[in-house]
Amino acid sequence: MTQLFEGVGIAIHSLKAAKARAALTILGIAIGVMVVVLMAAFITGVNMGVEDMLNQLGPRTFFVTRTSQTVIFDDSDYYRAPPLTVHEADRIRELPSVSLVVVGEFNSREVEFGNQTLSSVEVRGLSAGWPRVMGGDIYPGRSYTGLESAASSRVVVINQKLSDELFGLQDPLGNRIKVGGVPFTVIGVYQPPPDIFGQGNRPFVTIPQGAFNKYVRTWRADLVFYVAPSAEVTVHQATEDVTAALRSFRGLGPRDDNNFGVVTQEKALEDFNQITGVIFLVMLVLSSVALMVGGVGVVAIMMISVTERTREIGVRKAIGARRREILWQFLVEAATLTLIGGAIGLALGGTASLLLKSLTPLPAEIPLWSVIAALGASIVTGVMFGMYPAAKAARLDPVEALRYE
Numbered sequence: 001m002t003q004l005f006e007g008v009g010i011a012i013h014s015l016k017a018a019k020a021r022a023a024l025t026i027l028g029i030a031i032g033v034m035v036v037v038l039m040a041a042f043i044t045g046v047n048m049g050v051e052d053m054l055n056q057l058g059p060r061t062f063f064v065t066r067t068s069q070t071v072i073f074d075d076s077d078y079y080r081a082p083p084l085t086v087h088e089a090d091r092i093r094e095l096p097s098v099s100l101v102v103v104g105e106f107n108s109r110e111v112e113f114g115n116q117t118l119s120s121v122e123v124r125g126l127s128a129g130w131p132r133v134m135g136g137d138i139y140p141g142r143s144y145t146g147l148e149s150a151a152s153s154r155v156v157v158i159n160q161k162l163s164d165e166l167f168g169l170q171d172p173l174g175n176r177i178k179v180g181g182v183p184f185t186v187i188g189v190y191q192p193p194p195d196i197f198g199q200g201n202r203p204f205v206t207i208p209q210g211a212f213n214k215y216v217r218t219w220r221a222d223l224v225f226y227v228a229p230s231a232e233v234t235v236h237q238a239t240e241d242v243t244a245a246l247r248s249f250r251g252l253g254p255r256d257d258n259n260f261g262v263v264t265q266e267k268a269l270e271d272f273n274q275i276t277g278v279i280f281l282v283m284l285v286l287s288s289v290a291l292m293v294g295g296v297g298v299v300a301i302m303m304i305s306v307t308e309r310t311r312e313i314g315v316r317k318a319i320g321a322r323r324r325e326i327l328w329q330f331l332v333e334a335a336t337l338t339l340i341g342g343a344i345g346l347a348l349g350g351t352a353s354l355l356l357k358s359l360t361p362l363p364a365e366i367p368l369w370s371v372i373a374a375l376g377a378s379i380v381t382g383v384m385f386g387m388y389p390a391a392k393a394a395r396l397d398p399v400e401a402l403r404y405e
Helices: 002-017 019-056 075-080 086-093 130-134 146-150 160-167 209-215 235-249 265-308 310-318 323-359 368-394 398-403
Strands: 062-065 098-113 116-126 137-141 155-159 176-179 182-191 204-208 224-229 261-263
Touching: 019 265, 019 323, 019 368, 062 235, 086 098, 086 224, 086 235, 098 130, 098 160, 098 209, 098 235, 116 160, 116 209, 130 224, 146 209, 155 160, 155 176, 160 182, 160 204, 176 204, 182 204, 204 209, 224 235, 235 261, 265 310, 265 323, 265 368, 310 323, 310 398, 323 368
Parallel strands: 116 204, 155 182
Antiparallel strands: 062 224, 062 261, 098 116, 098 176, 098 224, 137 182, 155 204, 176 182
């Protein structure tokens, strides 16, 4: 312990004696550690935010999609799968293990009110009961009923952002707006739950899914089903029943693969975590470049330190210091330099994470493992890059070292 504290003291003394050289070394390490900590906080926040968004749909809600891929990288595979149909949704509704099926389709159109026109407003075509799986609240007003949805009624629920932009302080209920040139009557204002991607801060409208097909022209049918299992069955049982029903409806044989996707929230979250994991790995590789730069600085500053203290090393060896003691002293000195850089990088990354959390909807949090990994990486960098200067110091001949001018 005495040698450890002695090495730390010498390292701090060298910092004061060569501030510019030490600052460059510390800067590289600090940048690398800051990137690691900030990215870990960002990825953790994104994963937590996505998990919260999925829970808002209802913890047991699952999805039926055109493909089992939750993130699509190859469009050709996606479009080879046949699109879902409303008749398939009706078939799923008949299952005893299913309590609700909401059919959804999405596009964008111009929305007009009076002399105001908003372009590229998201239009959501959803069947009745959609607030149960979308979360949030409708106030003032209401959602459309099953009869209105079946009749393709021209009624619309707008979100608060669109209400503010079109109506300001005016009551929007009962007013008629045009969606893609077709008049719709506003019957409710949707207050969406908060989410990390800020979708609630963008204007959008929700209309009956039948009215969507009738009035909002699309070049292809691309439906998604939001399915809520019955209270007395498990999610696994409901997904099995839905899969069997769709395979039967599509005439798939025992050896045929599914040409649709039944995706639970756990599967969607797992796939998303894999993507964010790859992103974090890429950023980790990039941050290692900064650590390498800091490591090169460690070699430079330690070689200068060895040269400047050659006579000191000779004296220590002359009075009985062994090679491993000299080696230990310089390794501790190098590790202390990089650890100081790691601590500074950790403080900067923590500050940036707090700003990210306070200024955005992202619940950024620094996981404990990232703190340990960042500080550990900074120490390992110091030991690895400090090994050569330390070994050179340990191999110095005491007689030659004492003669050094």
